[in-house]
Amino acid sequence: MKKILSIIAMTVALAACEGVDMTPYTTANTSDPVRVRMRACMLSEAQSKMQAGTLLAGGFKAEVDNLSKTCVKKLALQSAGIDEEAASTAASVLNNLMNSTAK
Numbered sequence: 001m002k003k004i005l006s007i008i009a010m011t012v013a014l015a016a017c018e019g020v021d022m023t024p025y026t027t028a029n030t031s032d033p034v035r036v037r038m039r040a041c042m043l044s045e046a047q048s049k050m051q052a053g054t055l056l057a058g059g060f061k062a063e064v065d066n067l068s069k070t071c072v073k074k075l076a077l078q079s080a081g082i083d084e085e086a087a088s089t090a091a092s093v094l095n096n097l098m099n100s101t102a103k
Helices: 002-018 034-052 060-079 082-102
Strands: none
Touching (some): 034 060, 060 082
16 A cells, blocks of 8 residues: 555656646546555545645645545545435435525
């Protein structure tokens, strides 16, 4: 796992320096193998954090754990079909709260 994350970190760093389009590596669909989806999730998360300037703010080990946990959760929710449902439910809850406080 450390080897994969090291490669991801180097790839993201090089892509940022070179202006390389990472889109083919940061996207995957549900028909792709789990490893491909995991790699895409980790690269996407790492790239987002790098652009925000927070990639290694907590240290390398902490980031390894964070990327792993985040992407495992995301893939599990996607596999269960809950990711889209969760977003819809969250939007509904927020709309209801906003409407109730606006009255």
